[in-house]
Amino acid sequence: xxxxxxxxxxxxxxxxxxxxxxxxxxVSLDIAPNEFFTLLGPSGCGKTTLLRMIAGxxxxxxxxxxxYDEEIEKLPANRxxxxxxxxxxxxxxxxxxxxxxxxxxxxxxxxxDEITKRTSEALSMVQLAEFSHRRPSQLSGGQxxxxxxxxxLAPKPKVLLLDEPLSALDLKLRQSxxxxxxxxxxxxxxxxxxxxxxxxxxxxxxxxIAVMSAGKVQQVGTAKDIYERPNNIFVAxxxxxxxxxxxxxxxxxxSVANCRMFDGSLIACTADAIAANxxxxxxxxxxxxLKLATKSSKGIKGVxxxxxxxxxxxxxxxxxxxxxxxxxxxQNGDGPDANYEIGQEISVxxxxxVARLLTE
Amino acid sequence: MKSLDIKKYPGFRAITLFCLFILYGPMLVIAVYSFxxxxxxxxxxxxxxxxxxxxxxxxxxxxxxxNSLFIAVVAAxxxxxxxxxxxxxxxxxxxxxxxxxxxxxxxxPLMIPEIVTAVSxxxxxxxxxxxxGLLTILIAHVVFCIPFAYLPISARLQGIKGHFEEAxxxxxxxxxxxxxxxxxxxxxxxxxxxxxxxxIVSLDDFIITNMVAGPGTTTLPIAIYGxxxxxxxxxxxxxxxxxxxxxxxxxxxxxxxSRNAPKNAKTKPLQH
Numbered sequence: 114x115x116x117x118x119x120x121x122x123x124x125x126x127x128x129x130x131x132x133x134x135x136x137x138x139x140v141s142l143d144i145a146p147n148e149f150f151t152l153l154g155p156s157g158c159g160k161t162t163l164l165r166m167i168a169g170x171x172x173x174x175x176x177x178x179x180x181y182d183e184e185i186e187k188l189p190a191n192r193x194x195x196x197x198x199x200x201x202x203x204x205x206x207x208x209x210x211x212x213x214x215x216x217x218x219x220x221x222x223x224x225x226d227e228i229t230k231r232t233s234e235a236l237s238m239v240q241l242a243e244f245s246h247r248r249p250s251q252l253s254g255g256q257x258x259x260x261x262x263x264x265x266l267a268p269k270p271k272v273l274l275l276d277e278p279l280s281a282l283d284l285k286l287r288q289s290x291x292x293x294x295x296x297x298x299x300x301x302x303x304x305x306x307x308x309x310x311x312x313x314x315x316x317x318x319x320x321x322i323a324v325m326s327a328g329k330v331q332q333v334g335t336a337k338d339i340y341e342r343p344n345n346i347f348v349a350x351x352x353x354x355x356x357x358x359x360x361x362x363x364x365x366x367x368s369v370a371n372c373r374m375f376d377g378s379l380i381a382c383t384a385d386a387i388a389a390n391x392x393x394x395x396x397x398x399x400x401x402x403l404k405l406a407t408k409s410s411k412g413i414k415g416v417x418x419x420x421x422x423x424x425x426x427x428x429x430x431x432x433x434x435x436x437x438x439x440x441x442x443x444q445n446g447d448g449p450d451a452n453y454e455i456g457q458e459i460s461v462x463x464x465x466x467v468a469r470l471l472t473e
Numbered sequence: 474m475k476s477l478d479i480k481k482y483p484g485f486r487a488i489t490l491f492c493l494f495i496l497y498g499p500m501l502v503i504a505v506y507s508f509x510x511x512x513x514x515x516x517x518x519x520x521x522x523x524x525x526x527x528x529x530x531x532x533x534x535x536x537x538x539x540n541s542l543f544i545a546v547v548a549a550x551x552x553x554x555x556x557x558x559x560x561x562x563x564x565x566x567x568x569x570x571x572x573x574x575x576x577x578x579x580x581x582p583l584m585i586p587e588i589v590t591a592v593s594x595x596x597x598x599x600x601x602x603x604x605x606g607l608l609t610i611l612i613a614h615v616v617f618c619i620p621f622a623y624l625p626i627s628a629r630l631q632g633i634k635g636h637f638e639e640a641x642x643x644x645x646x647x648x649x650x651x652x653x654x655x656x657x658x659x660x661x662x663x664x665x666x667x668x669x670x671x672x673i674v675s676l677d678d679f680i681i682t683n684m685v686a687g688p689g690t691t692t693l694p695i696a697i698y699g700x701x702x703x704x705x706x707x708x709x710x711x712x713x714x715x716x717x718x719x720x721x722x723x724x725x726x727x728x729x730x731s732r733n734a735p736k737n738a739k740t741k742p743l744q745h
Contacts, residue, residue, distance in 0.1 A: 170639055190642040203640035207658045216654075217644035268644065 119181050121146045121272055121304040122167060127176030129162050129328075136162040138328035140176070144272075144306060144321075149298050151307045153315040154325035155351070160308045163325075164274050167306065168197045180271060191220070196265035197274040201281065202257050204249035210236070210260050211245035217268035235263040238297060255286045262297070272304045279314065291318055312352055316340070324348050340399075344386045346471050349397040356403065356439045357395040362470070365389060370470045372396060375435040376413060382468035396468040400442040404462040405429060405453055412460030415439070417453050429453055431461055500717055507710035514710075524711040534712060537696035541676055544611050544692065549672035552618035553626070556667055557660070559619070560627040561652075565638070580620045590617060591684035598685060605687025613685050614675045621674045622667035625727070629663025662730040669727040673720050 169190030370384035511518030
């Protein structure tokens, strides 16, 4: 790695054990400067542990963490140029909003007039300039959230860490804060490392996402990457909805696998995430990529068991001959296309290139 | 909770008044008669401050009062410092085996009969050849004041939920700065409450003090006891009233501080 493309954060083989529990299992990650990077995963997947290790609240059992090429793993939290927005905000209750925001700069011994200037800048950035003399307890949850953000941004950290900062807010507020966070990230140019279990949050805000599970990084990529080209079954299942059908692999040539379905038919699917010597796997197809056709059409035969009208879409559940249930979502239009009744025998059409071969 | 309104029980008012009278009546009598111009405690001869003046000018009481104040102040400061450290270690450190046993050990002096502590302290000091005097009183007071200081402080600390120390350290504060600027101010009502309680407990103590004081060293309670044995004078009323008022003020302040404690201890979001 040369000097021009220094990574903001570089994690090398980081592991963390709590007693016998492996919270992080040999994780390596590179986070580029100015990136909105999200650690996404179910609770207990190690994402918060990783964030706390970057912040300096947990020490790694092994591995290294670099902040712009500087090894920071051994540094205490107060000597790392990263700031955290905590899940429960942790605003200092005995200080005013302005004092809270100024605290980091005060500890860094920034000159007084600059502290004043940067405090009001940070507060206007989160649209709370007029609240600077209030106590945190006099603010609403959303306002407290934004004070926490201003407090973490004011010392101009190299990287901002956000630990599920929106999870304590109600839905409306959460949605508007997403746009707000994204705007502030662009405006400040600070690298954001965002932890969440909410995939919608991750997909809408992030430049890149690391999907984590069981202490491991399962896949790193853009929202489009991980939705359309998941690496494994966990990612395919965790991000959005998917249909998984077991198949036998006949051959793999240039990342295209010829797979045999339970009904004997052959299907060509993308297989860039598969080891060459594997014999069985599952194909993953998103509900909106499957199509329904009349019984006489070419396709996998099945019976409609549910039909749910969802406004923009209609969702059909189809039971196949091997009892696998598929979810198929088709957009509602002017035509009579999505009109299938429960109990009706139909064909499910998988267009070429739509299915993706995956393993666990 | 209307059905449980205790005021509706028959005789509630009478019983309450009777209990309060038994508790505070004698003290009230002492306080009132400390202003009596007669030496009697049964007949009123008119209002006077004379006994207060006399008490304040009594050299024995002066020395005893100074000793008491000195011991109470130093014992309160030291025991509160120890209590803060203990509370922080127990609440903020990692949980360890025997944690609840340790908690019980810290608070045990509250349950042990004072005379036992007194005798064992005396035996201990004699066994190690320590000269009895002001210093032995001080040591003993620091020890038995710790649980009184510890309780309000640890209660306050338990009310502080959230990652405040981590937040401070994340914002470039050293561990000391995190304590000095964040945790200590948040703990302050508990600390003040602890200081006051231990000050009062030290100021009022008789049994242990009497045991480890050694010859010639007096504190106010010991001086009062000595005077009562020789013969009752209204000076005792006056000095007791001063002690009573001091206690009352301290306990009241301590009560109000700890009552307000949980209110501003947390910054929980309003929406959840």
